[in-house]
Structure formats: structure tokens, C-alpha cells
Amino acid sequence: MDTDIKLYNEIKKSGINLLLSVPCAMLKGLIKVINKKGKIQHIPATREEEAVGIAVGAYMGGKVPLILMQNSGLGNSINAIKSLAQLYEIPLIFMMSHRGAEGEKIVAQMPMGSITTDLLQCADIKNYTVKSHSDIPKIKDAVEYAKTHKSSVSILLKRTLWEEN
Amino acid sequence: MKRYEILEEISKTFTDQLVICNIGIPSKELYDIKDREKNFYMLGSMGMVSSIAFGLAISQPEKQIWSIDGDGSTLMNLGTLCTIGSNLPPNLTIITIDNGAYGSTGNQSTHTERNTDLAQIARGAGFKDVRVVRKKEEIVSTLENLDSQCTFILIKGEPGNKQLPVIPLSPVEIKNRFVDSME
Numbered sequence: 001m002d003t004d005i006k007l008y009n010e011i012k013k014s015g016i017n018l019l020l021s022v023p024c025a026m027l028k029g030l031i032k033v034i035n036k037k038g039k040i041q042h043i044p045a046t047r048e049e050e051a052v053g054i055a056v057g058a059y060m061g062g063k064v065p066l067i068l069m070q071n072s073g074l075g076n077s078i079n080a081i082k083s084l085a086q087l088y089e090i091p092l093i094f095m096m097s098h099r100g101a102e103g104e105k106i107v108a109q110m111p112m113g114s115i116t117t118d119l120l121q122c123a124d125i126k127n128y129t130v131k132s133h134s135d136i137p138k139i140k141d142a143v144e145y146a147k148t149h150k151s152s153v154s155i156l157l158k159r160t161l162w163e164e165n
Numbered sequence: 166m167k168r169y170e171i172l173e174e175i176s177k178t179f180t181d182q183l184v185i186c187n188i189g190i191p192s193k194e195l196y197d198i199k200d201r202e203k204n205f206y207m208l209g210s211m212g213m214v215s216s217i218a219f220g221l222a223i224s225q226p227e228k229q230i231w232s233i234d235g236d237g238s239t240l241m242n243l244g245t246l247c248t249i250g251s252n253l254p255p256n257l258t259i260i261t262i263d264n265g266a267y268g269s270t271g272n273q274s275t276h277t278e279r280n281t282d283l284a285q286i287a288r289g290a291g292f293k294d295v296r297v298v299r300k301k302e303e304i305v306s307t308l309e310n311l312d313s314q315c316t317f318i319l320i321k322g323e324p325g326n327k328q329l330p331v332i333p334l335s336p337v338e339i340k341n342r343f344v345d346s347m348e
Contacts, residue, residue, distance in 0.1 A: 043223070043252065046244025053213035053245070057185070057220025060344050065220070083209025088340045
């Protein structure tokens with residue numbers, strides 16, 4: 001089965017019922033599947049920090065939101081992660097493409113790509129790296145962890161994930 | 166009129182609305198005027214107040230959600246007006262108090278003091294119902310006569326803060342009582 005469909009199915013199975021997205025070329029197939037299926041409410045945001053704000057409101061309203069974005073968006077949203085979500089003990093679930101890592105062709109992606117996992121650790125966001133189809137069940141584990149511990153998690157999607165198709 | 170007077174007028178119209186209130190002195194002033202469990206005081210993350218309100222509005226479509234935003238904080242996250250304007254949840258009202266100043270940091274001027282018009286920006290972002298209020302006596306009547314559609318209300322005021330202590334509630338207390346008030 002196609003990587004994007006596997007990712008979509010796992011997101012749905014994990015109980016996510018709101019997707020907030022800022023696009024990335026690595027995520028274009030997944031976003032297409034999300035829009036085609038139309039089963040999970042999907043709202044595109046203008047910036048990752050905005051998506052954090054929307055996710056916080058939606059969580060308080062009873063939703064289980066997931067923020068789909070590129071890792072560069074972590075830099076755009078760090079203050080809202082710390083002084084909104086973590087301050088109020090509201091869990092965020094990020095699913096982010098890891099640009100600026102293995103196989104990256106665009107030099108401008110490298111500076112953020114090289115600090116992404118350190119930045120996650122520094123910001124106290126538990127990371128789940130998904131690099132092959134066999135890692136996809138980690139998505140459900142990450143969502144469960146976020147719900148149980150009321151703390152933020154990241155699901156970092158590596159380029160190799162799409163090389164299994 | 167200063168923000169405190171504007172908030173006094175706004176609070177007269179509170180019934181069961183869930184109110185997300187802006188960072189800093191606006192939250193301290195609202196706490197002083199009319200604290201209630203249905204007020205969420207946003208203590209950090211300047212710019213996020215209307216994004217939070219939007220997220221809540223799409224999750225609780227049966228409830229009325231009000232965002233009390235400011236000019237400086239709206240300017241910090243203008244994109245969210247476009248997200249809201251493209252979705253227009255009918256239960257969401259954005260009330261932006263525009264005093265042309267960064268009130269909590271020393272009343273430095275914002276761009277609305279010069280050429281920027283937030284009401285025009287809201288129209289351009291997709292809001293169909295945009296109202297501008299300049300007189301104190303029009304605040305209550307405007308808020309009591311909302312149509313059932315997503316509305317952007319710009320209340321023009323002047324800079325000025327009331328000296329007030331820090332809100333004596335922890336962030337988690339603010340969140341828990343707010344969430345419990347929805348049940």
C-alpha cells in the first residue's frame with residue numbers, strides 16, 4: 001500500500017479528528033489523500049504558530065487535533081508551544097516532514113534540519129521518528145502518549161518513508 | 166475612551182459566551198471588571214487569542230465564542246484573520262480593541278495609528294460582517310444585536326492602562342475552570 005494512504009489510515013485510527021496543515025512538498029501526497037477522503041476535518045493554516053493557537057482552542061473544545069507541517073515550522077511556533085500549550089498543559093501533536101536531513105537537495109533547508117531533533121528535545125517535545133512503513137504504528141503510540149501525559153509529541157517523517165513505495 | 170471602559174461595556178453584555186481574552190493588561194482589566202469561569206485569560210503567546218477562539222468555535226459550534234483581541238496582537242498574527250475569514254464559523258465574534266498602541270509594553274504606537282485599517286483588512290480577509298464602533302454608547306447595542314454570522318468588530322479607543330496586580334490564578338486553573346464551564 002502507498003505510504004500516504006498508510007499514514008492517513010494510521011492518523012484516522014489514532015482518533016485524530018482535526019487536521020491543521022501548512023504544506024510541505026514531502027507532504028503533498030498525504031494532503032491530497034486527506035482532502036480526497038474528506039473524513040477528517042482539515043483546515044489549512046497560514047503559519048505553524050497560528051496552527052498551534054487553533055489546536056489549543058480545539059483541544060479545549062474537545063477535539064483531538066494534529067498539526068501537519070514541515071520541520072521549519074517548529075522555528076515559527078516555538079513561543080506558542082512553550083508559553084501557550086505547555087504553560088496550560090495542553091498537548092500538541094505535530095506530524096512534521098524532516099527537511100534538511102538525509103537526501104536533501106535544498107541548501108536552505110539544512111540549518112533548521114540539522115537542529116530539529118535537538119530543538120524538539122530542548123523544547124520538551126517527545127519525538128517519534130518514522131522512517132519506514134514498519135514505523136507507522138508509532139503514530140498511534142505518539143497520540144496515546146500525548147493524551148495520557150498531556151504533553152506535546154512530534155512524529156518526524158523521514159524521506160526514506162516514501163522510498164518504500 | 167480607554168480599554169478599561171471598553172471592557173466594562175463589553176462585559177455588560179456577557180451571558181453564556183465563552184470569552185478568550187488577550188494577553189497582558191487586557192486580561193488583568195477583564196479579571197478586575199468581571200471575572201468568570203467562561204473567561205480564558207491568555208497569559209503568554211501574543212497574537213494567538215483569535216486563533217484559540219477560532220479553534221474553540223469550530224469545536225463547539227453550539228456555543229457563542231468571543232475573542233477580545235487588540236491592534237498590536239492582531240498585527241502580530243494577521244494570517245489568522247484570513248483563516249477565519251475563509252471559514253467564517255457563525256458562532257465566532259472577534260472584538261478588536263484598537264487603541265493604536267502596544268498597551269502592555271509602554272504604549273508604543275502601532276501601525277493602526279498611521280495608515281493601517283484593521284476593518285478593511287478584515288473585509289479583505291473574507292469577513293462579511295465588519296462593524297466599527299467609535300462611541301462608548303454604541304458598544305452594548307452593537308454586541309446585543311449580532312447576526313448569526315461570524316463578525317469582526319473594531320472598537321476604536323485611546324491608549325491607557327489601569328494599574329492592576331497579576332491575575333491570582335495559575336494557567337492550569339484558568340484552563341480547567343474554563344473547560345469545566347462548557348459542560
